[in-house]
Amino acid sequence: MTDEIRAREGEWVEVECKLLDPADRSKNLPPETAEKPLMMWVKGFALGEAAKGEELTIETITGRKVTGSLSAVNPGYFITYGNPIPELTHVGRDLRAQLAAYRASIGGER
Amino acid sequence: MATKFDAIMARRGEIMRKALGMDYSEFELSPIAFDYERMMTAHGYSLDEIVAIQARAGVGSTPLLELRNLTDLVRSVSEPGKGARIFVKDEAANLAGAFKDRRASVSIHVAKEKGYEGVIAATSGNYGAAVASQAARNDLKCIIVQETFDSRHVGQPEIVEKGRICEAYGAEVVQLTVGPELFFHMVELLDVTGYFAASLYSSFGVSGIETLGLEIAREMEALTGAYPTHVVVTHAGGGNTTGTARGLERAGATETQIVSASVDLSGLHMASDDDFNRKSFTTGHTGFGVPFATWPDRADVPRNAARPLRYIDRYLTVTQGEVFYITEAMAKLEGLERGPAGNTAMTAAVSLARDLPRDATVVVQETEYTGAGKHHWSQLNFAKEMGVGVCSGDPKNNVPGKVIVIPEAIEQIHAKDSDVPRMRKSYIRNALKNAPGGYVPTSDDIEFLAADTKSDPGTVQATLAELAEA
Numbered sequence: 001m002t003d004e005i006r007a008r009e010g011e012w013v014e015v016e017c018k019l020l021d022p023a024d025r026s027k028n029l030p031p032e033t034a035e036k037p038l039m040m041w042v043k044g045f046a047l048g049e050a051a052k053g054e055e056l057t058i059e060t061i062t063g064r065k066v067t068g069s070l071s072a073v074n075p076g077y078f079i080t081y082g083n084p085i086p087e088l089t090h091v092g093r094d095l096r097a098q099l100a101a102y103r104a105s106i107g108g109e110r
Numbered sequence: 111m112a113t114k115f116d117a118i119m120a121r122r123g124e125i126m127r128k129a130l131g132m133d134y135s136e137f138e139l140s141p142i143a144f145d146y147e148r149m150m151t152a153h154g155y156s157l158d159e160i161v162a163i164q165a166r167a168g169v170g171s172t173p174l175l176e177l178r179n180l181t182d183l184v185r186s187v188s189e190p191g192k193g194a195r196i197f198v199k200d201e202a203a204n205l206a207g208a209f210k211d212r213r214a215s216v217s218i219h220v221a222k223e224k225g226y227e228g229v230i231a232a233t234s235g236n237y238g239a240a241v242a243s244q245a246a247r248n249d250l251k252c253i254i255v256q257e258t259f260d261s262r263h264v265g266q267p268e269i270v271e272k273g274r275i276c277e278a279y280g281a282e283v284v285q286l287t288v289g290p291e292l293f294f295h296m297v298e299l300l301d302v303t304g305y306f307a308a309s310l311y312s313s314f315g316v317s318g319i320e321t322l323g324l325e326i327a328r329e330m331e332a333l334t335g336a337y338p339t340h341v342v343v344t345h346a347g348g349g350n351t352t353g354t355a356r357g358l359e360r361a362g363a364t365e366t367q368i369v370s371a372s373v374d375l376s377g378l379h380m381a382s383d384d385d386f387n388r389k390s391f392t393t394g395h396t397g398f399g400v401p402f403a404t405w406p407d408r409a410d411v412p413r414n415a416a417r418p419l420r421y422i423d424r425y426l427t428v429t430q431g432e433v434f435y436i437t438e439a440m441a442k443l444e445g446l447e448r449g450p451a452g453n454t455a456m457t458a459a460v461s462l463a464r465d466l467p468r469d470a471t472v473v474v475q476e477t478e479y480t481g482a483g484k485h486h487w488s489q490l491n492f493a494k495e496m497g498v499g500v501c502s503g504d505p506k507n508n509v510p511g512k513v514i515v516i517p518e519a520i521e522q523i524h525a526k527d528s529d530v531p532r533m534r535k536s537y538i539r540n541a542l543k544n545a546p547g548g549y550v551p552t553s554d555d556i557e558f559l560a561a562d563t564k565s566d567p568g569t570v571q572a573t574l575a576e577l578a579e580a
């Protein structure tokens with residue numbers, strides 16, 4: 001048994017490709033960008049088998065064939081709301097109190 | 111030595127001509143001037159026809175809401191007699207959740223009519239969702255090219271969510287690391303696929319936003335008996351400002367002040383791998399707002415239909431912390447939980463309304479959908495992970511990329527006026543720079559530059575003389 005990530009034919013996967021080497025990039029980039037390659041990730045159905053990091057051709061949802069190195073199998077989304085923001089938790093309470101005080105001072109809601 | 115990048119860019123004109131289905135050369139008048147109005151109407155659709163296209167597309171006729179609680183709150187901190195009424199056009203009610211649906215609906219209608227098999231757009235914003243959604247309805251294939259990750263493969267949550275929603279609508283999403291070569295890859299994909307370029311900056315897209323201005327004028331007249339005194343627009347590439355202002359004008363609301371608003375991201379470089387994830391706004395900010403206003407023709411079309419300086423009366427900036435505060439306040443006070451970027455104009459409107467008389471009416475012309483990733487909490491939690499400070503205090507101490515200061519009270523919100531006359535000068539300098547060396551502007555060019563900067567020939571001539579001296 002191995003926990004190595006492998007793609008089987010027909011699975012929904014993501015491949016990684018290097019689009020441009022640093023030397024081929026646009027001029028006038030800030031140095032921290034210019035020294036890095038331009039990378040790309042695309043998802044599609046595996047057209048063969050591969051282990052993570054190995055070359056694989058995929059067919060994207062529009063039917064294009066893209067070859068890159070396998071970066072993920074069945075890639076998901078892990079974005080969250082996260083914890084409440086302490087600097088914001090009081091905002092609703094305070095503004096409602098301010099609104100109530102203002103309306104009391106002018107004799108109610110217009 | 112010619113690189114792969116140079117090779118594609120050299121063929122850019124030819125590829126784009128095919129992909130746009132439109133030859134822009136017929137609008138050119140001189141090395142500086144072109145016939146803007148002819149370009150805007152060359153698609154042949156009347157405003158009524160665009161309204162009909164959008165009605166079929168599930169786009170437009172969004173609710174216009176008066177924000178009574180927010181207005182009273184602003185009045186509670188205004189001088190006597192001040193505190194304008196605030197309204198919002200809830201554009202999140204469009205099919206894919208943003209005003210961008212207006213743009214996409216017309217572009218995709220054109221692509222379908224012209225018989226393209228698919229569409230491509232380069233966008234990390236709500237426009238991707240709009241294009242993907244409309245492409246799905248029109249049975250067209252769709253590729254969205256996004257700048258998503260820094261070189262460590264860390265994605266801005268807002269952009270990751272936008273990628274997710276594009277895939278949810280059946281689009282192929284091509285995700286790239288930071289850099290302007292996004293455009294290079296889009297051109298390469300257009301060349302390979304023969305798809306339609308659903309550019310954000312085409313006349314199709316910008317015409318689609320005119321219906322928003324039209325609706326605001328008509329609905330405000332019905333609700334208040336008059337056109338709004340001010341419309342505040344979240345401003346990035348300039349299409350939102352341009353289309354809305356044109357629609358207001360076409361409805362007859364020629365006295366309405368157009369106030370554009372952006373989040374201040376000064377000091378952060380838009381092509382920097384280091385700065386990429388240190389900004390909490392991926393649109394509606396000065397990093398697009400200023401360069402695109404002062405040189406619109408940097409876009410992916412030969413002539414940009416979004417020309418905001420033609421319409422802007424004032425350009426306000428607000429801080430990230432102020433927008434997050436107002437985003438929270440909008441949910442709690444008005445029952446509108448919407449995305450932060452779309453609340454940029456709302457934040458500026460709070461500041462603006464405080465200083466206007468009570469009988470003034472301020473319309474914020476958009477909202478956008480929210481959700482995990484595209485939520486102010488996600489943005490702030492991500493900022494903290496990226497080492498950006500988040501604290502309560504006076505927003506004056508906000509430093510883009512370093513510290514996000516959340517106001518402690520609504521009276522601390524103060525939008526700053528940008529120097530619009532200086533932006534006009536900068537535009538004229540860029541127009542000259544992009545003309546062949548030694549070219550002397552004719553009187554027609556001067557007329558064009560005056561119109562393109564909402565200025566007058568005398569002011570343009572003075573600027574040209576100043577530039578010649580420098």
